Amino acid sequence: MENGERTSIDAGGAAYITGQTSSTDFPTTSNAVQATPTTAPCTRPTDQQIIRPANMSSESPGRGMVVHPSADGTRVAVVNLMGRLYLEPARSPFDMAPDLVARAREQADAVIVDFHAEATSEKVAMGRMLAGSATAVIGTHTHIQTNDPTVLPGGTAYLTDAGMTGPHDSVIGVRSDLIVRRFVTGLPVRFEPGEGDVRLEGALIECDGQGRATAISTFRLRESE
Numbered sequence: 001m002e003n004g005e006r007t008s009i010d011a012g013g014a015a016y017i018t019g020q021t022s023s024t025d026f027p028t029t030s031n032a033v034q035a036t037p038t039t040a041p042c043t044r045p046t047d048q049q050i051i052r053p054a055n056m057s058s059e060s061p062g063r064g065m066v067v068h069p070s071a072d073g074t075r076v077a078v079v080n081l082m083g084r085l086y087l088e089p090a091r092s093p094f095d096m097a098p099d100l101v102a103r104a105r106e107q108a109d110a111v112i113v114d115f116h117a118e119a120t121s122e123k124v125a126m127g128r129m130l131a132g133s134a135t136a137v138i139g140t141h142t143h144i145q146t147n148d149p150t151v152l153p154g155g156t157a158y159l160t161d162a163g164m165t166g167p168h169d170s171v172i173g174v175r176s177d178l179i180v181r182r183f184v185t186g187l188p189v190r191f192e193p194g195e196g197d198v199r200l201e202g203a204l205i206e207c208d209g210q211g212r213a214t215a216i217s218t219f220r221l222r223e224s225e
């Protein structure tokens with residue numbers, strides 16, 4: 001899809017990213033592709049269907065924290081927060097995080113904080129602030145996997161950025177020639193996804209029965225592996 005707009009849910013409860021595409025073989029329905037906020041045949045997703053930063057406006061659909069049982073029954077909470085540099089959260093993530101993590105702790109055995117932020121300083125500071133309360137603070141948004149996995153005092157695994165699952169023969173996911181042209185000319189371009197060197201990247205976290213992290217390591221799997 002060249003121009004994603006929003007997430008919509010069809011009558012069967014399936015979720016779609018909607019927008020426009022010139023592709024004739026894109027695997028979605030015409031309904032979903034044509035959906036717009038004014039003529040939508042699809043509905044807005046419900047709060048249960050979307051996890052979004054907890055510090056967005058309360059008008060935004062979705063929830064900032066979910067608790068889900070893992071395969072062995074361990075209850076895992078995921079808290080999502082957004083940084084302030086170049087982003088526009090309605091509220092400070094630093095103001096909200098301690099209470100949010102405390103509430104997640106009451107409902108879950110392990111608490112993972114996904115901190116979606118541009119600045120490494122914001123991410124490191126969030127990790128330090130939540131050291132000893134969250135099981136893990138993992139940064140996202142900058143797409144480049146960082147080489148700083150560590151377990152902070154109190155048993156909080158930390159990583160500045162988990163990396164990107166997608167085509168790495170690109171500029172953080174978008175075709176390189178388009179982004180280079182955008183920087184050279186200063187003119188807007190329509191984003192199209194890159195294709196080559198598809199990788200799956202992320203982090204593996206181990207924790208004890210109290211939800212305290214004991215180890216963290218990064219992983220990177222290429223298509224050929």
Ligand SMILES: [Fe+2]
Binds near residue numbers: 116
């Ligand atoms: Fe992002």
